[in-house]
Amino acid sequence: MFMPCPYPITFLGGKEMSLFLTYFRLAFKDRYAYKFDFYISIIASIMVLFVQVNVWQALYRSSSLNTNTVNVGQMITYVFISSVLFNLTRSEAAGKIGRKVEDGSIVADFIRPVNFKNYVFAEDLGSNVFQVLFITLPAVLIGILCYGVEIPISMDMCILFLGSVLLGVLISFYIKYIIALFVFWLETSWYIPFFVGAVFELFSGSTIPLWFYPGWLQNISMVLPFRLTFFEPISIYLGNRTWGDAWGIIAVQFVWLIVLYVFERLVWWRAKQKVVVHGG
Template identity: 35%
Template sequence: MYRVDYFAGVINTLVMIFVNIAIWKAIYEADDNLGGVQLKVVMTYIALAFLMQCIFVMEDYFIESKVTSGLISSDLLKPISFRAYVFSYNVGSSVFRVLMQLLPTLVISIFLFKLLPPFSTEMGILFFFSAVLGYLVLYCLNFIVWMSSFWFYYTFSLVTIKDALVMVLSGALIPLWFLPQWLFNFVKLTPFESIFFTPISIYLGQVPAADIKTAIIKQVAWIVVLALAGHLLWNAAKHKLVLQGG
């Protein structure tokens, strides 16, 4: 049963990369230098975005199920911070995905889609660093949404709408440089850009060397802001918690 889940994850990612690359190939048939970006760059962008997505999966209903079932009461009694527990749970499963899903998918896609290597070794290292920060930005954003389960009990709709926004605005499905200028300017003011777009642009060498520092500082700033908001929500939630039996 779980083996099917595992293969489904690998095949899903490959199919998504394949579909999107086919569409971009069709787009580039008419114009082989769209907005000064080559097809190869876009293909690598798309592949990287989906590879990152297969690790950036988090347990969206973990806190909700703890709250609705009342199990959270026994978790709060344990001598470990509940937030640290949720965080390590998610990071742990992401590390598992790196080994079991990302590596096989990566190897297959390098052969299948002929990915470009990082712009330079330095950019490759910075990409890795920035991707970790992107993961943290997404985690902090998610944590805020998860916290809402203390007030709403069922968070399916909020989680789904959050996912939709992240998909469109963070550059997970479309390179943000293809967005209309006004929307791109707007996205730059949001944390979404920091999740997928910043690391991948660094990998591809699309960010001028001088601006990389700013981009990474921006990511860190978003982590701090979102984590702070999550912290405040958590404090409010602790007092709000009402358990039915447990």
């Protein structure tokens, strides 16, 4: 029996792939249309990165941190990689779905010849890739020139890191997409991004690595999937995980992807049964 692939992209043939790439390309180009916003975003990204690095340097100099796990150089590298991953995993799914539910256009998406999940993922990915390539990476490169960066301990660990990042991006999308689907019941989406952002900020290690958490909060974070999007991939890069541990993390990421895929299918099926729109 054929088991559907648990990845966001469900390939239905050449036409489906062509539509996915079209949405990706349009979202990518749309980001460059607002050039003033583009240049301001680059400046803001550089400023945020430098503030984060200087805060961590000050904390390490004050000896107020437990530095047995990572040194200041590794922590700066953590900041750089986390910045890239943060922008690579952004999602506008809640806002898009919320607007479609409110104006009634969601009905048209049920009959379009493209998988709705693929459409949302393609737009998010196109926008995020642009953000990373032209806004985040220039800021990170400037940061590397100023502060340096830690190099992976081996090519094998670097490959495992990249594989873990890919799975982490997919896990992040699934979580945010599933939460966005609850707009069908809530009928509004304005507070969902705040909720999602707070949860990821707390449990993923995107800003503060889980090493510095109290024991009880670390234990909670370890049983949730959020750490698999930021903390664990970066830990692999920094060499804080053995080769066996890295493979174990990737295996856990695969398991979570399957769980999230099944749950997303269930939520999507229930959402289609409960379409209440205000626009018609």
